[in-house]
Amino acid sequence: MKYDFDLIEKKWQKIWDETGEFKISEDTNKPKYYALEMFPYPSGNLHMGHVRNYSIGDVVARYKKMRGFNVLHPMGWDSFGLPAENAAIKHGTPPAEWTWSNIDNMRSQLKRLGFSYDWDREVATAKPDYYKFTQWMFLKLYQNGLAYKKKSYVNWCPSCQTVLANEQVVNGKCERCKSEVGKKDLEQWFFKITDYAQKLLDDIDKLDGWPDKVRSMQTNWIGRSEGAELQFKLDGSDKTLTVFTTRPDTIYGVSYMVIAPEHPIVDELISGKPQEAECREFIKKVQSQSEIVRSATDTEKEGVFTGTYVINPFSGEKIPLYLANYVFVDYGTGIVMGVPAHDQRDFDFAKKYKLPIRVVISPEDKDIDSENLTEAFAAEGVLMNSDKFTGLNNKEALPKMIAYAEEHGFGEKKINFRLRDWLISRQRYWGAPIPIVYCDKCGTVEIPESQLPVKLPENVKFTGQGKSPLSECPEFVNTTCPKCGGPARRETDTMDTFVCSSWYYMRYCDPHNTEMPFSKEKTDYWMNVDQYIGGVEHAILHLLYARFFTKVLHDLGYIGCDEPFENLLTQGMVLKDGTKMSKSLGNVVSPEEIISKYGADTARLFILFAAPPERDLDWNDTAVEGAYRFLNRVWRAVDDLKDYMTDEKIGGLSEEDKKLRFAVNSAIKKVTENCNRFSFNTAISAIMEMVNSLYSYKEKAKEYNAPVITEAINSLILLLYPFVPHITSELWEVSGHTDKLSTHSWPEYDSSALVVNEIEIVLQINGKIRDKMVISPDLTPDEMKELALKSEKVQSFIEGKQVVKVIAVPKKLINIVVK
RNA sequence: GCGGAUGUGGCGGAAUUGGCAGACGCGCCAGACUUAGGAUCUGGUAUCUCCGAUGUGCAGGUUCGAUUCCUGUCAUCCGCACCA
Numbered sequence: 027m028k029y030d031f032d033l034i035e036k037k038w039q040k041i042w043d044e045t046g047e048f049k050i051s052e053d054t055n056k057p058k059y060y061a062l063e064m065f066p067y068p069s070g071n072l073h074m075g076h077v078r079n080y081s082i083g084d085v086v087a088r089y090k091k092m093r094g095f096n097v098l099h100p101m102g103w104d105s106f107g108l109p110a111e112n113a114a115i116k117h118g119t120p121p122a123e124w125t126w127s128n129i130d131n132m133r134s135q136l137k138r139l140g141f142s143y144d145w146d147r148e149v150a151t152a153k154p155d156y157y158k159f160t161q162w163m164f165l166k167l168y169q170n171g172l173a174y175k176k177k178s179y180v181n182w183c184p185s186c187q188t189v190l191a192n193e194q195v196v197n198g199k200c201e202r203c204k205s206e207v208g209k210k211d212l213e214q215w216f217f218k219i220t221d222y223a224q225k226l227l228d229d230i231d232k233l234d235g236w237p238d239k240v241r242s243m244q245t246n247w248i249g250r251s252e253g254a255e256l257q258f259k260l261d262g263s264d265k266t267l268t269v270f271t272t273r274p275d276t277i278y279g280v281s282y283m284v285i286a287p288e289h290p291i292v293d294e295l296i297s298g299k300p301q302e303a304e305c306r307e308f309i310k311k312v313q314s315q316s317e318i319v320r321s322a323t324d325t326e327k328e329g330v331f332t333g334t335y336v337i338n339p340f341s342g343e344k345i346p347l348y349l350a351n352y353v354f355v356d357y358g359t360g361i362v363m364g365v366p367a368h369d370q371r372d373f374d375f376a377k378k379y380k381l382p383i384r385v386v387i388s389p390e391d392k393d394i395d396s397e398n399l400t401e402a403f404a405a406e407g408v409l410m411n412s413d414k415f416t417g418l419n420n421k422e423a424l425p426k427m428i429a430y431a432e433e434h435g436f437g438e439k440k441i442n443f444r445l446r447d448w449l450i451s452r453q454r455y456w457g458a459p460i461p462i463v464y465c466d467k468c469g470t471v472e473i474p475e476s477q478l479p480v481k482l483p484e485n486v487k488f489t490g491q492g493k494s495p496l497s498e499c500p501e502f503v504n505t506t507c508p509k510c511g512g513p514a515r516r517e518t519d520t521m522d523t524f525v526c527s528s529w530y531y532m533r534y535c536d537p538h539n540t541e542m543p544f545s546k547e548k549t550d551y552w553m554n555v556d557q558y559i560g561g562v563e564h565a566i567l568h569l570l571y572a573r574f575f576t577k578v579l580h581d582l583g584y585i586g587c588d589e590p591f592e593n594l595l596t597q598g599m600v601l602k603d604g605t606k607m608s609k610s611l612g613n614v615v616s617p618e619e620i621i622s623k624y625g626a627d628t629a630r631l632f633i634l635f636a637a638p639p640e641r642d643l644d645w646n647d648t649a650v651e652g653a654y655r656f657l658n659r660v661w662r663a664v665d666d667l668k669d670y671m672t673d674e675k676i677g678g679l680s681e682e683d684k685k686l687r688f689a690v691n692s693a694i695k696k697v698t699e700n701c702n703r704f705s706f707n708t709a710i711s712a713i714m715e716m717v718n719s720l721y722s723y724k725e726k727a728k729e730y731n732a733p734v735i736t737e738a739i740n741s742l743i744l745l746l747y748p749f750v751p752h753i754t755s756e757l758w759e760v761s762g763h764t765d766k767l768s769t770h771s772w773p774e775y776d777s778s779a780l781v782v783n784e785i786e787i788v789l790q791i792n793g794k795i796r797d798k799m800v801i802s803p804d805l806t807p808d809e810m811k812e813l814a815l816k817s818e819k820v821q822s823f824i825e826g827k828q829v830v831k832v833i834a835v836p837k838k839l840i841n842i843v844v845k
Numbered sequence: 846g847c848g849g850a851u852g853u854g855g856c857g858g859a860a861u862u863g864g865c866a867g868a869c870g871c872g873c874c875a876g877a878c879u880u881a882g883g884a885u886c887u888g889g890u891a892u893c894u895c896c897g898a899u900g901u902g903c904a905g906g907u908u909c910g911a912u913u914c915c916u917g918u919c920a921u922c923c924g925c926a927c928c929a
Binding site for chain 2: 247249270271321323324350365374635643644713715718795830838839
């Protein structure tokens with residue numbers, strides 16, 4: 027009988043599909059397990075990254091199921107987004123049509139790989155019954171002050187006439203038309219994620235099951251920094267400017283102040299000043315710089331004097347106020363104090379504009395002076411030239427100086443975050459419409475929940491020119507105000523697709539609920555996700571937004587948990603010849619090609635065997651053949667031995683029988699341990715070793731022991747099942763079983779089969795291996811020592827030397843220390 | 846600059862609390878079966894001055910014993926980056 031993977035795989039996929047094998051519901055008699063892989067964007071075809079992601083997830087799901095868990099393992103589609111619209115512009119296909127046909131294609135590809143999803147729970151974010159609740163989420167945020175609209179500088183492509191997301195700006199250029207992206211001041215919707223900055227930061231500590239890398243990336247992204255806000259009076263006015271600084275201890279070293287050119291107060295400051303023209307020129311220049319150039323570390327620091335002075339609240343000194351390109355309007359207060367001696371950026375700026383450099387902190391062990399300074403001294407030290415604070419260590423001085431400022435009413439302690447509010451509006455068609463209307467009488471009015479969803483119109487033209495398609499669709503725009511019934515205009519922006527993907531894992535718990543996004547009862551049973559698996563590229567955006575949503579829904583009482591993902595596995599990339607697979611490099615290996623040549627089981631086995639899940643994996647065609655060869659080897663072994671299968675209990679054993687039983691049971695032990703820690707590559711290698719032992723038994727055993735062979739074959743099939751479910755299902759059947767493999771329990775090893783009556787131990791002299799001996803594992807350390815000293819080799823090595831010490835580790839080794 | 850990781854044969858990788866470095870697989874070499882084999886089976890495969898030394902990026906340290914723990918250092922990759 028030949029291993030006909032195509033026939034077998036299609037047969038079992040059909041059975042699974044028709045019998046609803048992987049349908050799951052709540053069952054309080056079993057512990058639940060929620061295994062989740064990041065849902066794909068329906069681009070049209072699966073790539074190897076998907077195959078890897080979902081193969082890992084499928085092993086986890088199938089393994090946990092065999093271990094007695096009630097496993098939720100769903101799949102869906104992150105189906106809103108720009109490519110659908112681009113396809114519409116290019117080919118005239120409506121985004122919906124393009125999306126649904128891509129989904130159909132990719133769903134069948136997933137099925138062809140035999141993943142154990144409960145397809146009854148499939149969700150697609152672009153379906154009205156889903157985005158109804160994305161809109162519901164928006165309303166909940168809006169009602170609780172967490173969604174707001176404000177004017178903001180956004181990326182603007184002048185050629186496409188549209189706003190772009192940061193991700194769509196590549197090296198300062200539009201990813202589609204390659205024209206230079208500018209900035210535009212527009213009214214935009216934001217989610218107030220900054221309200222949760224501290225909580226999101228604090229709870230990173232709880233995420234023990236997440237990789238350090240992701241935790242530190244999120245920590246950096248949130249970017250908490252502690253310091254103070256200090257108020258500087260404007261010279262000749264009663265107004266003040268507030269700076270944020272982490273180094274109030276350097277306040278006596280301030281020799282100038284800088285304000286961001288876009289700062290709203292700038293206009294007032296420069297109006298009528300002799301420097302006005304120069305300043306306006308500078309502002310124009312900075313605004314024309316792209317964000318990339320502007321925020322690059324090596325961009326030269328430039329500025330102009332505003333003609334205005336401010337007063338240092340500590341020293342009373344009058345200092346000049348500059349505009350400069352290195353200050354950002356949206357961080358801190360948009361105004362920064364310049365301390366050239368103790369900050370490298372300020373040092374560079376002061377050198378260029380010949381501003382005073384005054385040292386106010388010096389290292390403990392040496393003196394530094396302003397004249398000879400070649401770079402800023404940013405380290406710890408002792409305060410000097412700092413009035414009553416002189417002589418204090420800067421660490422002690424810092425809280426004292428903040429307290430002093432608070433006492434005198436010109437400053438306070440302040441914590442700033444780098445995290446910005448989340449801009450969620452997009453001037454795009456293929457996204458969830460924001461459920462808001464604008465009424466001349468009532469202003470901004472939310473759509474009542476009962477009227478959701480606000481559906482996307484279908485009769486829309488895609489030209490890629492002019493305004494967003496929705497704003498040019500009068501049937502959509504013109505509506506009535508839900509409050510007063512008068513004429514009103516709909517919001518024509520749609521939501522960022524990351525909004526849709528921030529809550530999909532909750533929807534899987536209760537996907538057919540028409541009243542609510544999910545019931546508390548169902549999420550209380552299933553949430554949180556026990557194991558989340560996906561690429562590290564989502565380390566910040568998606569994973570942070572999902573945490574934010576979970577916390578908001580938790581605080582509003584809709585969900586019990588306050589973190590969505592208990593454990594996170596970030597799988598490595600699939601490479602070819604050391605580089606990322608890409609169409610432009612022409613090194614793409616398509617899953618379909620591999621499946622048709624070797625089958626889904628081989629594809630899965632290779633991908634799981636070639637590297638540990640979190641590491642990058644280099645595609646290797648000959649190693650794929652190796653995986654295929656192994657499956658053939660398994661197939662032949664079972665085929666050859668299946669007639670020995672019996673119900674008889676294990677009885678008398680020959681030496682060969684014992685050897686095989688040892689191999690089988692230690693494989694069960696190893697594979698179990700390896701699967702528990704997701705070390706699938708070593709789990710597979712342990713199974714390979716067991717198959718090698720089985721072949722060796724076939725070759726060497728004088729007489730075949732049917733119960734021992736039965737144990738071996740059954741264990742082999744069961745251990746291999748989570749990795750390669752089709753071939754094992756078939757082998758389970760051909761070897762005479764009538765029950766379902768998918769619900770069979772995971773095998774347990776027989777510890778008596780692992781007992782041996784002799785083991786080999788190592789004899790070391792001074793830590794170097796000199797001999798080996800075979801002894802009973804029960805020998806005491808003293809007995810072992812005695813035996814070891816009798817070894818001829820050992821004797822020749824210790825002859826004429828003094829034995830200082832003998833270390834005996836039971837079942838392992840003996841080390842004799844000599845001088 | 847800040848943060849995170851990774852360095853082991855020709856290659857992918859293994860060694861869970863310190864205890865035989867290189868499991869398993871790829872590749873390569875040899876043998877068997879065969880008209881033939883790119884099928885299959887069996888054996889071999891770290892390096893060298895190969896009778897016994899050396900080897901887990903490099904240099905130290907702790908220990909009877911270090912791929913594993915500690916200190917320093919180098920290299921590569923990834924993320925953030927003019928954030929005051």
